[in-house]
Amino acid sequence: MRVLISFIQRFFNLILFLGLEILCVIMIARTNNLQGNDIMNSANITVAYWYQKQSGVSNYFALRQVNDSLLSENARLRQELARMGEVDTLKDSAVVHPVVEIKDSVKLVQYAHYYYYKARVVNNSIGAASNFITINRGYKDGIAPNMALVSGTGVVGRVVNTSAHFATALSILNTKQRLSAKLKDGTTSFVYWEQASGPDEMLMKVVQPEIKIHKGDSILTTSYSTVFPADMLIGTVKQVYILKKDNSRILHIRPATNFRNIQYVYAIKNEFIEERRRLEDSTVKADNRQKK
Amino acid sequence: MIYYFKYVLQFFLLLLFQVLILNNVLLHWWSQPSGFPVFTPYIYPLFLLLLPFETPVWALLVIGFLAGCVVDSFMNTPGMHACSMVLIAYLRTNVLLALLPKHLKEYKQLSPSVKTMGWPPFITYASFLILIHHTVFFIIELWNLSNIGYLLLKILTSTLTTMMLIAVYLLLFSRRAPMQR
Numbered sequence: 001m002r003v004l005i006s007f008i009q010r011f012f013n014l015i016l017f018l019g020l021e022i023l024c025v026i027m028i029a030r031t032n033n034l035q036g037n038d039i040m041n042s043a044n045i046t047v048a049y050w051y052q053k054q055s056g057v058s059n060y061f062a063l064r065q066v067n068d069s070l071l072s073e074n075a076r077l078r079q080e081l082a083r084m085g086e087v088d089t090l091k092d093s094a095v096v097h098p099v100v101e102i103k104d105s106v107k108l109v110q111y112a113h114y115y116y117y118k119a120r121v122v123n124n125s126i127g128a129a130s131n132f133i134t135i136n137r138g139y140k141d142g143i144a145p146n147m148a149l150v151s152g153t154g155v156v157g158r159v160v161n162t163s164a165h166f167a168t169a170l171s172i173l174n175t176k177q178r179l180s181a182k183l184k185d186g187t188t189s190f191v192y193w194e195q196a197s198g199p200d201e202m203l204m205k206v207v208q209p210e211i212k213i214h215k216g217d218s219i220l221t222t223s224y225s226t227v228f229p230a231d232m233l234i235g236t237v238k239q240v241y242i243l244k245k246d247n248s249r250i251l252h253i254r255p256a257t258n259f260r261n262i263q264y265v266y267a268i269k270n271e272f273i274e275e276r277r278r279l280e281d282s283t284v285k286a287d288n289r290q291k292k
Numbered sequence: 293m294i295y296y297f298k299y300v301l302q303f304f305l306l307l308l309f310q311v312l313i314l315n316n317v318l319l320h321w322w323s324q325p326s327g328f329p330v331f332t333p334y335i336y337p338l339f340l341l342l343l344p345f346e347t348p349v350w351a352l353l354v355i356g357f358l359a360g361c362v363v364d365s366f367m368n369t370p371g372m373h374a375c376s377m378v379l380i381a382y383l384r385t386n387v388l389l390a391l392l393p394k395h396l397k398e399y400k401q402l403s404p405s406v407k408t409m410g411w412p413p414f415i416t417y418a419s420f421l422i423l424i425h426h427t428v429f430f431i432i433e434l435w436n437l438s439n440i441g442y443l444l445l446k447i448l449t450s451t452l453t454t455m456m457l458i459a460v461y462l463l464l465f466s467r468r469a470p471m472q473r
Binding site for chain 1: 308375435
């Protein structure tokens with residue numbers, strides 16, 4: 001016994017050192033899974049307080065740029081508005097896409113590619129692996145498959161089936177399809193959903209470690225998608241988890257749409273989507289032919 | 293008491309400088325857009341290096357661990373900073389013993405600094421421990437030895453930058469040592 005005590009006394013520092021190192025290794029290993037460590041996280045109060053202070057200061061210094069960008073955006077919008085007001089005919093406009101011909105001499109110029117149809121949700125599910133939403137508009141009202149469904153606050157789903165007076169849409173809460181998404185700085189990735197996480201949470205993986213992500217950052221749709229218009233809100237970042245394996249991050253996203261009580265939606269028709277799809281398909285086909 | 297308060301203050305100063313300023317500065321050693329690692333210098337271990345000579349090893353270990361945990365919670369890297377801090381806390385005494393002529397017990401109320409040790413020994417002491425800290429930290433962070441050139445480059449550039457910052461810090465904050473001339 002005395003030998004043991006004297007041994008501990010002699011090597012106390014070494015034992016303490018090894019003990020602390022083992023503790024550290026356990027902490028590192030525990031965050032390998034998604035759950036993470038609750039205390040050691042920048043979400044805890046003190047740390048969050050300092051980060052809030054910091055962002056307050058940096059926001060203050062960014063005010064000038066924000067102001068400039070708002071001014072330029074205002075200017076652009078005014079310009080566009082002015083153009084909308086006067087241009088109606090071909091001869092005095094810079095026509096890019098003449099869509100609908102009305103008469104021989106007069107062409108209606110459309111700048112908007114998207115038509116919005118109002119619809120009411122008549123059936124909705126949130127618990128299944130693939131959730132569907134039924135709306136009270138069908139092909140007689142102009143609804144077609146692959147049209148996007150959005151609510152007033154964010155993205156909802158994609159129309160997959162139509163009948164005369166109803167249409168069903170696959171909601172973004174499904175385990176089959178991913179949704180192309182981007183952060184506000186333009187980093188593209190995809191948003192996916194897992195049944196276990198419930199209707200209030202979606203996931204997104206960001207690989208680049210140097211991109212700063214904060215709670216509350218918005219996640220938007222991209223123009224890569226043939227369904228959704230670009231820059232529609234998908235959701236906001238609720239939590240960021242780091243995967244130690246490859247230093248990528250899993251973002252937990254709160255969907256902008258509340259799927260529990262969704263009532264009214266818009267179905268969006270893209271005027272040029274057929275043309276785009278045809279072009280992209282023919283490109284792929286030509287490419288395949290070349291390979292053979 | 294006021295004597296130890298100085299070190300607490302120093303820790304928070306270095307921590308806030310690290311977290312609020314340095315972590316937002318992504319440095320490129322030269323302006324090549326790709327291929328060269330983006331890196332962050334970690335200056336906060338300096339506070340451990342500046343603790344008094346007579347601090348016992350167990351206290352150094354505990355302080356290093358706690359400080360590492362605080363930094364970890366700021367950077368969302370549980371255990372990684374703590375691990376490397378505990379390691380350099382353990383090695384500190386041995387490095388000092390090797391570099392100094394007298395035993396550490398004989399330096400009463402003094403702490404390692406340029407004034408008490410002189411530039412060359414202090415820089416050797418600091419750069420050795422900082423190098424070990426950065427090596428361990430970046431190895432744990434990347435956890436991947438397949439790209440070893442990248443890892444070494446990152447460790448090296450990061451250590452050099454940290455040493456520069458440490459030199460600047462010492463020049464700014466070191467006063468005349470409180471000993472008789």
